[in-house]
Amino acid sequence: MRRAGLRALLAYALLLGFTLLFLAPVLFMLVASLKPNEQVLAEAGTLRAFFPDTVGLDNYRAVFERVPFELYLASSLIVNGLIVGLGLVVNAFAGYALARLRWWGRGAMLGLVLAVLVIPFEAVAIPLFYQLSWLGWRDDWLVQAIPFVANPLAIFLFYSFFLGLPRELEEAARVDGAGVLRTFFAIVLPNAKAAFASVAIVLFLFHWGMYLWPLLMTTSEAVRPLPLGIASFYTLPPLQWGDIMAFGVLMVLPVVLLFVVFQRWFVRGVASTGVKG
Structure with missing residues (x-):
């Protein structure tokens, strides 16, 4: 039973890892769309890219204006x-x-x-x-x-x-x-x-x-x-x-x-x- 539970835990951990891997680009795009433009590439490649200091809808307004x-x-x-x-x-x-x-x-x-x-x-x-x-x-x-x-x-x-x-x-x-x-x-x-x-x-x-x-x-x-x-x-x-x-x-x-x-x-x-x- 303990071995079966360990296998299930490893399987779920592996699935969670793949899920995060595939969702990472989408999450990065979503978070980056809420950041000021100068911060989008400055924080790329780090975990800070997913945790912005400031967020706003200015980029969305700019899309409709441009x-x-x-x-x-x-x-x-x-x-x-x-x-x-x-x-x-x-x-x-x-x-x-x-x-x-x-x-x-x-x-x-x-x-x-x-x-x-x-x-x-x-x-x-x-x-x-x-x-x-x-x-x-x-x-x-x-x-x-x-x-x-x-x-x-x-x-x-x-x-x-x-x-x-x-x-x-x-x-x-x-x-x-x-x-x-x-x-x-x-x-x-x-x-x-x-x-x-x-x-x-x-x-x-x-x-x-x-x-x-x-x-x-x-x-x-x-x-x-x-x-x-x-x-x-x-x-x-x-x-x-x-x-x-x-x-x-x-x-x-x-x-x-x-x-x-x-x-x-x-x-x-x-x-x-x-x-x-």
Whole structure:
């Protein structure tokens, strides 16, 4: 018993150490955003960096005064809202068709989805850029969102979840005369809330910090998302590290809030393989 308790203590100590290691950069950014600019780098590399003598919100006020942060935030929210909202519909239908419906070429299509899953976006970014530029479609919110609505990972997550749903639920609905769409909306959707929440979080996390595609497709500040905003903010003279840290906190905050609000659904969606209870 004593040996088991010692092992558990060591395991928790190791986990705590890794947690602090991974949280240290985030905590440093948060604390630095509250410091005067001259103290941000002066105390870096020491424990004093995490225990400032004075704190304030001057850096946050400077962010809103030096750049149109509201425009960057609105662009990011609109683009990611389109990706998540349309992506849930498109990917859910695709995952359900692959998991439940029987049609010619279903196996080949599933294999194609899995193949596309391992191809990095950087490999197709330039051809896609030239294709859309040839069509004259650039510099708006839709061009930043539409190419990412259909997502192979989201399709596979929905496919895996729908495979675990008991077929008896759908068979009972069809006995009552429900068609495919009515069965999907009346029976499948109410049992897939966890899957929808987890896919929404995954899509939001993947695209919130995307830099390459908006860099290629946008030129005007009105449609510039937060990743491009912080990149341009970094080049503004004078270089103020406290302001940059405050911008970083404001950029990370929506992601943290989203995960905290939907944490329970995200864990259930990842862990679930069917309907329980």
